[in-house]
Amino acid sequence: MQAPNLTLSEVTKAANSFLKLYYPSFTPPIPIEEIIELKMHIGLFVVPGIKSLLGIDAFMSSDFTGITIDECSFVQYPERTRFSIAHELGHLVLHKEWYKRNGPKDLEDYLTFHDRIDKETYKYLEIQAHTFAGLVLVPTDLLLKELKTKIGKIPSNETPEILIPIAQDLLDTFKVSGEVIWRRLQKEGIIKINS
Numbered sequence: 001m002q003a004p005n006l007t008l009s010e011v012t013k014a015a016n017s018f019l020k021l022y023y024p025s026f027t028p029p030i031p032i033e034e035i036i037e038l039k040m041h042i043g044l045f046v047v048p049g050i051k052s053l054l055g056i057d058a059f060m061s062s063d064f065t066g067i068t069i070d071e072c073s074f075v076q077y078p079e080r081t082r083f084s085i086a087h088e089l090g091h092l093v094l095h096k097e098w099y100k101r102n103g104p105k106d107l108e109d110y111l112t113f114h115d116r117i118d119k120e121t122y123k124y125l126e127i128q129a130h131t132f133a134g135l136v137l138v139p140t141d142l143l144l145k146e147l148k149t150k151i152g153k154i155p156s157n158e159t160p161e162i163l164i165p166i167a168q169d170l171l172d173t174f175k176v177s178g179e180v181i182w183r184r185l186q187k188e189g190i191i192k193i194n195s
Contacts, residue, residue, distance in 0.1 A: 003124035004098055011128055014093055015135035028146070029175035030137050032085050042066060042092075044085070046074045054110070058084035062105050064092055079177045083133050090132030095125055131187075138174045138184045144175055149192065160191050 006014075019026060022035045036042045043066040051057060057073040057080065060066070067088045074081050088151045091099060102117075104110035116120065144154050150166045162180035163170075163185065170181050 004095060004128070006128055008131065010141075011065060011094065011131050012135055015132050018093055019139060021189055022124045026139060026142060028142050028173050030139070031088070032082050032137065036067065038087060038088065042046060044069060045072050046073070047152065049066055057081070059110070060088040060091055062099070064096065068093050073136040079180075082175060083177065083180055086136045087135070088157070088186060090129035091125070094128050094132055099123075106139060117157060121177035134180055134187070137176050140179060140188060143184055143188065155190050157189060157192055
């Protein structure tokens with residue numbers, strides 16, 4: 001059950017292709033819920049207790065027709081929910097064939113899935129889906145454009161403090177959590193990564 005061997009470049013290309021296909025206007029914030037439901041015809045189902053039962057905020061159905069979201073997360077953490085939806089979409093776009101062959105087929109199967117899957121394989125699947133989600137919700141070109149508009153330049157390898165004055169603006173523009181913005185700024189080499 002080895003994970004698909006995708007490079008960062010391939011994940012980036014997949015995210016950009018997805019946006020060009022489903023949201024070519026690239027106007028932030030990316031309306032991930034509308035894309036999923038109205039353009040891809042994937043149902044979004046809000047169900048209480050998913051987090052306590054499975055330890056996750058959301059999951060994609062084995063037939064790829066629906067995403068189930070924990071009700072508490074949906075109500076209390078809208079930015080996190082947007083990321084969870086984009087993350088599950090990442091599994092669909094990047095890992096559909098892998099999940100068809102190896103993924104859980106039903107809820108009972110899901111409960112034992114993590115015991116059966118190699119931890120490194122699971123880690124790679126999750127990193128790839130996280131990266132895809134970040135790139136879809138905060139596309140590189142839009143992030144750089146926002147930075148240039150707000151501070152007159154695109155910073156490179158700066159200390160995080162330089163961006164504190166515009167951090168809230170970026171959160172409001174992209175409708176994501178601070179963690180997502182922080183990771184995107186690091187991945188683009190805009191702020192220093194603490195070693």
